[in-house]
Amino acid sequence: MQQKERLAEFKKSVQNKFNVYNSLFLNLPYENIENVGMLIPLLLNQSEKGLSDGLNPKEILENFFENFVEIKSEKEQIDFMFRIIQYVERQVVLYDSVEDAAFPKLHKHSSSLSLKDYFQLVEKNKSWDTIWDKLSTFSARIVLTAHPTQFYTPAVLDIITNLRTLILEDKIDEIDVGLQQLGLTSLINAKKPTPLDEAKNIIYTLRHVYYDAIGDMYAYIKGSTGSKNFENHDIVKLGFWPGGDRDGNPFVTADITRDVMNELRLTLMKCYYNDLKGLVHKLTFKDVQEPLQKLRGNLYTAMFDSSKDIGYEDLIVPLEEIQSILIEKYQSLYLKDLEKFIDKVKIFKVHFATIDIRQDHSMHTKVMVEVLKKNGFINDELSELSDEELLDILLHKNLDLVADDYEEDIVKDTIKNILQLQTIQAKNGEEGCNRYIISNSEDKYSILFVYALFRWCGWADKEITFDIVPLFETMNGMDTAQDTMKFLFSLPEYMAHLENRNKKQTIMLGFSDGTKDGGYLKANWSILKTKEELSEVCDQNDIAAVFFDGRGGPPARGGGKTHRFYAAQTNKVANNEIQLTIQGQTITSTYGTKEQFIYNSEQLLTAGLSNTILAKEIVISDADRELIEELSELSFKKYDDLKHHDKFMPYLENMSTLKYYTKANIGSRPGKRGNKAKLELSDLRAISFVGSWSQLKQNVPGYYGIGTALEKLEKDGRFEEAKRLYQEVPFFQALMMNSMMSLTKCYFELTSYMKENKEYGAFWEILHAEYELSKAMLLKLSGMEILMKKEAISRESIKIRESIVLPLLVIQQYALQRIGEGTEYKELYEKIVTRSLYGNINASRNSA
Numbered sequence: 001m002q003q004k005e006r007l008a009e010f011k012k013s014v015q016n017k018f019n020v021y022n023s024l025f026l027n028l029p030y031e032n033i034e035n036v037g038m039l040i041p042l043l044l045n046q047s048e049k050g051l052s053d054g055l056n057p058k059e060i061l062e063n064f065f066e067n068f069v070e071i072k073s074e075k076e077q078i079d080f081m082f083r084i085i086q087y088v089e090r091q092v093v094l095y096d097s098v099e100d101a102a103f104p105k106l107h108k109h110s111s112s113l114s115l116k117d118y119f120q121l122v123e124k125n126k127s128w129d130t131i132w133d134k135l136s137t138f139s140a141r142i143v144l145t146a147h148p149t150q151f152y153t154p155a156v157l158d159i160i161t162n163l164r165t166l167i168l169e170d171k172i173d174e175i176d177v178g179l180q181q182l183g184l185t186s187l188i189n190a191k192k193p194t195p196l197d198e199a200k201n202i203i204y205t206l207r208h209v210y211y212d213a214i215g216d217m218y219a220y221i222k223g224s225t226g227s228k229n230f231e232n233h234d235i236v237k238l239g240f241w242p243g244g245d246r247d248g249n250p251f252v253t254a255d256i257t258r259d260v261m262n263e264l265r266l267t268l269m270k271c272y273y274n275d276l277k278g279l280v281h282k283l284t285f286k287d288v289q290e291p292l293q294k295l296r297g298n299l300y301t302a303m304f305d306s307s308k309d310i311g312y313e314d315l316i317v318p319l320e321e322i323q324s325i326l327i328e329k330y331q332s333l334y335l336k337d338l339e340k341f342i343d344k345v346k347i348f349k350v351h352f353a354t355i356d357i358r359q360d361h362s363m364h365t366k367v368m369v370e371v372l373k374k375n376g377f378i379n380d381e382l383s384e385l386s387d388e389e390l391l392d393i394l395l396h397k398n399l400d401l402v403a404d405d406y407e408e409d410i411v412k413d414t415i416k417n418i419l420q421l422q423t424i425q426a427k428n429g430e431e432g433c434n435r436y437i438i439s440n441s442e443d444k445y446s447i448l449f450v451y452a453l454f455r456w457c458g459w460a461d462k463e464i465t466f467d468i469v470p471l472f473e474t475m476n477g478m479d480t481a482q483d484t485m486k487f488l489f490s491l492p493e494y495m496a497h498l499e500n501r502n503k504k505q506t507i508m509l510g511f512s513d514g515t516k517d518g519g520y521l522k523a524n525w526s527i528l529k530t531k532e533e534l535s536e537v538c539d540q541n542d543i544a545a546v547f548f549d550g551r552g553g554p555p556a557r558g559g560g561k562t563h564r565f566y567a568a569q570t571n572k573v574a575n576n577e578i579q580l581t582i583q584g585q586t587i588t589s590t591y592g593t594k595e596q597f598i599y600n601s602e603q604l605l606t607a608g609l610s611n612t613i614l615a616k617e618i619v620i621s622d623a624d625r626e627l628i629e630e631l632s633e634l635s636f637k638k639y640d641d642l643k644h645h646d647k648f649m650p651y652l653e654n655m656s657t658l659k660y661y662t663k664a665n666i667g668s669r670p671g672k673r674g675n676k677a678k679l680e681l682s683d684l685r686a687i688s689f690v691g692s693w694s695q696l697k698q699n700v701p702g703y704y705g706i707g708t709a710l711e712k713l714e715k716d717g718r719f720e721e722a723k724r725l726y727q728e729v730p731f732f733q734a735l736m737m738n739s740m741m742s743l744t745k746c747y748f749e750l751t752s753y754m755k756e757n758k759e760y761g762a763f764w765e766i767l768h769a770e771y772e773l774s775k776a777m778l779l780k781l782s783g784m785e786i787l788m789k790k791e792a793i794s795r796e797s798i799k800i801r802e803s804i805v806l807p808l809l810v811i812q813q814y815a816l817q818r819i820g821e822g823t824e825y826k827e828l829y830e831k832i833v834t835r836s837l838y839g840n841i842n843a844s845r846n847s848a
Contacts, residue, residue: 006106007792013102015800017167018095024172025094025179026087036083040091042068043084043807056753057813078828081811082835088808089187089839093156094179095804096589096842097163099797104595106793115602118609119224128225131609135225136232138577140604142591143239143356143548144202145583152588154204156187161208164593188838195252199242199260203267205587206352210238211271213597215344222343233346236601238353239579240264245358246417247439250409254417261355261424261432262306268352269303269310275341282334287325291318312349312429319345351432357417358437358471363410364449370411371456375399390445394452395493401456418457425465434466437508437548441470442477444487451494463500469548473510475518478530481507482537489541498543505543506579507534510550516689519639519705520742524735525632532572545574550581561734562600566607568730571617578608624729627721634712635705638770642704647763654820655751655760656692657812660834695840697750697809698767702742707774710781719780726781736778740787743775744798745844750809753817805843812836 026037043064050060061081065071071080122128152160159182166175193201214236222230243260246252276296283292295318302310319342326335369382377393378384385393403416424433436454438446447470454464472481485505488494498505509527518526531547538545551562566578582591591597620628642648652658693700713722725732748771754764775787788795815832823829 003790003792007796009105009108010102010793010796013105014099015796017102018098018800021094021098021167021175021179022091024176025091025183036080036087039069040084040087040807043810044803047806047810048803051749051752051810054752056817057750057810058753058817060810061814074823074825075828078825078832081815081832084811085808085832085835085839088805089842090179090182091804092801092839092842093160093182093187094163095800097160098167100160100593100596101164101167103593103599107595107599114599115221115224115606118606134609135221135235136230138232138605138608139234139237140601140608141237141239141354141548141577141579142601142604143241143579143581144205144353144587145241145245145581152187152201154201155185156182157201157204157588159185188835195243195249195256196259196263199240199263202240202242202587203263203352205592206238206264207267207271209592209594209597211268211344211348211352213594213601214238214347215340216594217598217601218343218347219340233343235605236347239581240353240355241358241581244355244433246363247358247360253413254420257355257357257417257433258420258424261428264352264355264432265350265428266303266306268348268350269299271348271352272315272341272345273299273303275344279334279337279341282337283322283326285325285330285333287329288322291321294318309427310350312345315345315350316342349429349431351428354431354435355433356435356437356469357421357433358439359414360439361441361446361449363414364438364446364453366408367411367414367453368449370406370408371399371401371453374405391448394448395491398460399456401453414453415457418453421466422458430465435469435506436466437469437471439471439510440474440477441472441484442474442480444484446470447484447488447494451497464497465500467501467504467506468497469506469508471508471510471550472530473517473550475522475526478509478526481530482533485534485537489537489543495541503543504546504576505538506546506548508548508550516701519636520702520739521706521709521735522632522636522639525628528570528573528731531574532570535572535574538574544576546577546579547574548579548581561738563603563607564730564734564737566604568618568734570620570731575608578604580604618730620729620731624725624732627725628729628732631706631709631713631722634709638705638708642700642766645763645766647760651760651763652689652692655696655754655757655816657695657816657833657837658688658692660830660837661688661691663830663834691837691841694745694844695809695812695837697745697747698771699742699746700767703739703774703778704767704770706736706739707770707772707777710777711773714777714780722781723783736781737788737791739774740778740782741791741794741798743771743778744787744795745802746771747802747806747809750806750813753813801843805840808836808839812840 026040046064046068047060050063055063061077065077065080069080071077122131159178163175163178163182166178217236218233221235240260243252243256273296276292276299280292280296295315298310298314301308319338323335323338323342326332326338365382369378369380372378372382372385372393373380382390401415401419403412403419406412406415421433436450438450441447447468450468451464454466454468459465470481470484472478472484485507509530517523534547535545551565562580569575589596590600690701710719710722713719726736727733748768751764752768755761755768757764779785779787782789784790786795788798812833815829815836818829819826819833
């Protein structure tokens, strides 16, 4: 019943409204693009019909130009295609605005349990005592990343926010004006954003959405606990990667990190100042004027001048003084308003969001080689030292590092950055920056090199006030993770460090590079097993394991339904906190409005708390584990064969949009690590890897190998085992449903012309065959007639979004065909391909 109600609401509040406003938008008279809007539905119709009839994009567009618009000149045809792309980009923005505006109405018919539902359940069962300890200590950390998939400027975000409000109120005349503004405003960056630009874009959302959303959410939780004195200000925390994530991004320097920290602090002071200004109008009482005005003056100075420090105590002491005065002298008038502000200060302190430092292990190895050479421990290579000698140097030798003693930029900047971290903590508080993440961690030295660098950069004789966080992301890294952590826990020096960090070890597991390396099922199964093993190792050493999940947008990058993912974790996985990355379009699509942020944050909390509240634990039996293991190995074999096919990388380089990702002004980060002449899969960033498959509408990393694995079981007469696994094991079902989402977003008809290609035709057929097989086997496994049958709203939304961008994708493929043939307009066609990336990324929302 709920699904029927949601579908009816979706049709009314999303589909119908979009059609009305889209017709208005398509008729707007912009200079030089008359009638283009009217021709888009015609091009969509011709694209759908042509592709289903087996025509290729070139044939479709040539036919369209000849029979419907009569544009003969190739240059004029190119101009027309650019205008189509511009229109489609804006149609996507309009659809986003309509869907976001409808979110509260659709949520009313959701079957997901909110915090309100859980609290009612607790009240009904009189089980507050059971969940109180968990609620008082549990935490969800949402870490916003700088991955190059979010590129709307603040100006465009303002238009989207305005449209969303107007659509809710059905103000058609004002929507008309808003659409005109959208049509005349550039949606893309004129040049590549700097890391500071990226940070400012996301800080914009922190200021205008998250500051109030987290404050309201905390107030609700606090109010719901009744007589209990709730004081868990860490229950929802914000993490921040822009300006700190230097993995593969040479443009993130020590200076950038410092500038972003200042921007976070100054923006928070503006938020505080605005809140205080509202309180000043209410707290008109004589005895609170002095502390109130003094605090207001300090905030005013601190929000403009980064050199003026205002510490947490400078904020909380006067506020608590005012609180006492209100209680003692003024009948607690407006006390609730003041306490809500005090709680915000206790949540955000002076940092707003915790910035993480992240770097690849290979870079630390470079630094270590240069440092040890400079200090006379080696001549050229680390291999000159025995294991025991190297360990002794890292753990016991005291060095004083000076950045200017070194010539290589990466060495100089790494040292400079670690040296400045104490100053950053002094300004933004320890919570402002207290984690150092090491990408591609594969052995003990990944962690120990960073431990030693901290010792040599000012922490030699005192506690290191940073969590050192390994990121195990490759298959090898996960296979050896248990041994790595066992060894570290055997070192008295490292255990002493953990004693100072509240006996907690944060461990990050990276989905995207794991999927790129091992294929979808193998990567996700390996991650679950690694979590279980590491939970046990930590438990044996009396250390609390905290897992940080590098989840991206789509299933192929570790995404999918977040609540479903966390609710499916087994009882062997430590459940002290939930930490995950949110990136690119997922920031705006899943956490972009106050309502969305609160809803999805609640989903995180209820997923983490559900085992305690509902007293349920998920166990995967040994027999089921063996079956998942078997399926994961079968699917990995199929994926690994594809990965080692001699056409795998050439196909991506020459038939996809891979090379154009680096040309788009989407993000500051290069498309691959390092600068080798020959492109290798290990150097390729997961974003451009997954994104290129998405632009082709082939989504290979999200399902490839699953069909083959399930078919093998069927041939062996064991398919009923797989069906039972799907029905009874939430983890397996979650993975299969995520793969169905990837398959739903596939559209092989778009590229079916490639099967005629002499060089790549056979390779395309391999991909297509596995797509068809995976689709058929997953439908049989789930007992559904269509993919995502039980997720009708998501399915319908995908359908509308895919139809919006189909003309754009046909143009993209046409441009790639023309480039392949050779043309005097090659440069313009390359611009078409690059420009067409934006609309498709946005339309997919979680394709990034």
